[in-house]
Amino acid sequence: MPEIKKYKITEPYLDLQCGLGEAPFWEKDRNTLRFVDIVKKKLHFVDIKKGPSSHKQWDLDFNIGTTADIEGNDKEFVFGGKSGYGIMNRETKESRWIKKMWTNEERKPDGGGKPGKGETREVRMRSNDGSVDTKGRYYVGAMNDPAIVDELTDEGVLFRLDPNGSIHRSKDSITIPNGMSWTLDNKYMYFTDSPSGSIMKYPYDVETGAITWDKGEIFFTCPIEGGVPDGHAQDEEGYFWIALFGTGKVVRVNPQGEVVAEIECPTRCVTCPGFCGTELFITSATEEDPEKYAWSTKYQGGLFKIDVGVRGCPLNKFKNESKA
Known part of the structure; x- marks a missing residue:
């Protein structure tokens, strides 16, 4: 096993007390x-x-789980929101839905579906993590909304929005969709359903966006008891920086799935890392068990920063060819 390099963060960059901080994204041009x-x-x-x-912070009328930049458009960005894909103006805060995720049938009362909560499927779901591939397709995972559902079920879906404006269901029966990225040669896609404890690697057809789900292999499994892989970011060397929710740690993992570095944060529920140059920013959430882990509550929901000496992979931009 490779030697593990150790980093330690003792205080937040921003002490925000987020409920669920997520999706750090570097607006490189700005x-x-x-x-x-x-x-x-x-x-x-x-x-x-x-x-x-x-x-600065904006108060929204709905929750957003993930965002991405748009090719050729520096005034707006695309997002995966409560009920679908939308575009928001970076300067005026105005937003518009461009593609709803759920069908007309899924907007009808259904008795609460699998969890027995939420009048319709659309009501009890929300977007979580997402990522754009090299062809400009935007993958966004949807899951049960914990604000409505007491116990999460596998009603989640991985959606794909193509540049032409068409929406596709790439995978059903997901619980908490997280951590999506591709190998540097784009031949494989990494995808995380957090409760599984593992990040999976699947053959990927970059020309069509097809994922060969039945040929998936385990790439990485959380080595710390009680922790699960949440969001991740890739660096330019093809290594992964993975937030291990419930452990207070972000680990760097080589292409073989071995941990080579570890960042210790002063709160347990770390959610997602994101690069700005060589600086790694890490979001976090409210401590889920404050009585047991009182130490974790002081900086819960904070934003953390550390320079790790390697740059992140350039992030792909959504291609909005439909001009929605």
């Missing part, structure tokens, strides 16, 4: 970090050069 708080329905921005004092 040198700004964009991230969300799904539970509190907020969108956050911070100018990397100016630092924490530049922090």
Whole structure:
């Protein structure tokens, strides 16, 4: 096994007390970090050069789970929101839905479906993590909304929005969709259903967006008891930085799935890392068991930062060829 390099973060970059901080995204052209708080329905921005004092937040009417930039459009960004895909203006805060995820049938009362809660499937679901492939397709995973559903079920779906505006269901029967990325040669896709404890690797057809689900292999399994892989980011060397929710750790994993570095954070529920140059920003959530882990509550929901000396992989942009 390779030697494990150790990092330690002792305090947050921003002490925000997010309910569920997620989706750190580097707006490279602006040198700004964009991230969300799904539970509190907020969108956050911070100018990397100016630092924490530049922090701004927007209050939203609905939750957003994931965002991505749009090719050729620096004023707007695309997002996976409560009930579908939308576009938001970076300067005016105005937003519009461009493709709803759920069918007319799924917008009808269904007795609560599998969890027995939520009048319709659309009502009891929300977007979670997402990522754009090299052809500009935007994958977004939807899951039961914990604000409505007491116990999560496998009603989740991985959706794909193509540049032409068409929407596709790539995979059903998902519980908590997280951590999506591709090998540097785009021959494989990595995908995480967090409760499984593992990140899976699947053959990927970059020309069609087809994923060969029946030929998946385990790439990485969380080695810490009680932890699960949440979001992840890739660096330019093809290594992964994976947030292990419930452990307070973000690990760097080589292409063989071995841990080679470990970042210790001062709160347990770390959710997702994201690169801004060589700096790794890490979002987190409210501590789920504050009585047992009182130490974790002080900086719960904070945003953390550490320079790891390697740059992140460039993020793909959504191609909005339909001009929605």
